Amino acid sequence: MKIAVIGSGITGASAAYHLTREGAEVVIIDKAHQGQATAAGAGIICPWISRADHKDWYTIAKRGALYYPSLIANLKQDGEEDFGYGMVGALAVSSSSDELDAIEQSVRQKKAETPEVGEITRLTAEEARELYPPLREDLQAIHVTGAARLDGRLLRDAMLNGAKKHGAAIIEGEGDLVFQNNKVTGVIVNGEVIAADAVIVTAGAWAKDLLNPLGIDLKVEPQRGQIAHLEIGSMDTSSWPVVLPQSSHYLVAFDHSKVVVGATRETGSGFDYRLTAAGVKEVLDEALTVAPGLAESTLKEVRIGFRPAGPDILPLLGTVPAAEGLVIATGLGASGLTMGPYVGTLAADLALKREMEIDLTPYDPLRKGLEAGVK
Incomplete structure (x- = not known):
C-alpha cells in the first residue's frame, strides 16, 4: 500500500514513521514553510496538570503522553538517540x-x-x-x-530519519491533491503526479488552503x-x-x-x-x-x-466521506507536542483502514458545530 503524507511536522513525521514500520510504502511531502509549529514549540508532556477541562481532549492527550515510552523505545531500536526527552x-x-x-x-x-x-x-x-x-x-x-519534556525539532527529525531507514522518501515542495470522482488518488508536487492509495494531510495551519480546492472548508487557522x-x-x-x-x-x-x-x-x-x-x-x-x-x-x-x-480545543482528525482516500490530522493547537505523535499513529491507522482503538467521532474534522463542511 502506498501512502502520501503532506506535512512533516510532529504529526506527519509520526504517521510516516508508524506506516513504514508497518510495511507501507511512504512518500513525505513538505514545503518547509517558515513558522512550522513543531520547530518552534517547547515540548511539554503533562496532561495531568492542564487548564483544559474537556473529557474528549483528555482522552487523546492522556493516550498521547502514554504513547511516548514505546515511541522512544522504537526510535532507539532504529538507532535514533537524540530527542531532548527527559x-x-x-x-x-x-x-x-x-x-x-x-x-x-x-x-x-x-x-x-x-x-x-x-x-x-x-x-x-x-x-x-x-x-x-x-x-x-x-x-x-x-x-x-x-x-x-522534549525538543520538538529533534523528535521530528528522529522520526523522519527512522521513516527513511524503513524506506520512506521525502520530497521538498508544494503538494496539491489529485481529486477525481470524489476520490483522492495522489499528490502533484514539483510538476510530478505521485499516485497513492491514501493521502494524509498533516499540514498544520496550512491544511485549510490545501483542502479548499476540494470544496472542503476546514476550520483551522x-x-x-x-x-x-x-x-x-x-x-x-x-x-x-x-x-x-x-x-x-x-x-x-x-x-x-x-x-x-x-x-x-x-x-x-x-x-x-x-x-x-x-x-x-x-x-x-x-x-x-x-x-x-x-x-x-x-x-x-x-x-x-x-x-x-481549530475553533475548539479538540484536534481535527478523521476521514471525509466526500473525499475517499483522504485523512485529515491537524488542529492540535497548543497540544501538538503532547498528542501529535499519538495522533499521527491514529491517522496512519485510518489510512491503513484499520479498526480504531478509540472512537474518533468527537474529533471529526467536519463535525457539527464547527460550521465546517463540504461546499
Whole structure:
C-alpha cells in the first residue's frame, strides 16, 4: 500500500514513521514553510496538570503522553538517540493555597485511573525552589513526577530519519491533491503526479488552503506563538522540572543551561512571520514574574511558530466521506507536542483502514458545530 503524507511536522513525521514500520510504502511531502509549529514549540508532556477541562481532549492527550515510552523505545531500536526527552516531572505553581488544593484534587483523581501520573507532592515555596531555583519566593507548588519534556525539532527529525531507514522518501515542495470522482488518488508536487492509495494531510495551519480546492472548508487557522530561549550561566538545568503557572505560559528547562519560556497565543495573526515588541515583552514579563531568578539569563533567540488552531480545543482528525482516500490530522493547537505523535499513529491507522482503538467521532474534522463542511 502506498501512502502520501503532506506535512512533516510532529504529526506527519509520526504517521510516516508508524506506516513504514508497518510495511507501507511512504512518500513525505513538505514545503518547509517558515513558522512550522513543531520547530518552534517547547515540548511539554503533562496532561495531568492542564487548564483544559474537556473529557474528549483528555482522552487523546492522556493516550498521547502514554504513547511516548514505546515511541522512544522504537526510535532507539532504529538507532535514533537524540530527542531532548527527559522525564523531569512538573511543578504547578501558585501563591494561592486554594488554587493548589483544586489542582491537587484534580491530579489525584487522574492518578486513580492512570498510575503513570507518578508521585504527587505538595511543596512549600522553599521546597519548590530546591527543584527550580529561579522561582519567585512566594510560589508554592504541586510536584508531579510523571511529566516529561522534549525538543520538538529533534523528535521530528528522529522520526523522519527512522521513516527513511524503513524506506520512506521525502520530497521538498508544494503538494496539491489529485481529486477525481470524489476520490483522492495522489499528490502533484514539483510538476510530478505521485499516485497513492491514501493521502494524509498533516499540514498544520496550512491544511485549510490545501483542502479548499476540494470544496472542503476546514476550520483551522494559524495562531502565532512567540517563544523565548534563554541561557542561564553555567547552571545544570538538565533535571529541572517543567513549570506550569496558572496561565497559558510555561517554563521548560533543557540540558546545557537552556530554559525555554513562552508562549504568546495570537489568534488572528495570519501567517505574519515576525517578532513583535508586545509579544516578546509578554513572554519575558510572564517568565520573570514567575521566575525572577532568570532576569540575568542571556536571551539567545526568540522563535515563531504558527499553531494550527481549530475553533475548539479538540484536534481535527478523521476521514471525509466526500473525499475517499483522504485523512485529515491537524488542529492540535497548543497540544501538538503532547498528542501529535499519538495522533499521527491514529491517522496512519485510518489510512491503513484499520479498526480504531478509540472512537474518533468527537474529533471529526467536519463535525457539527464547527460550521465546517463540504461546499
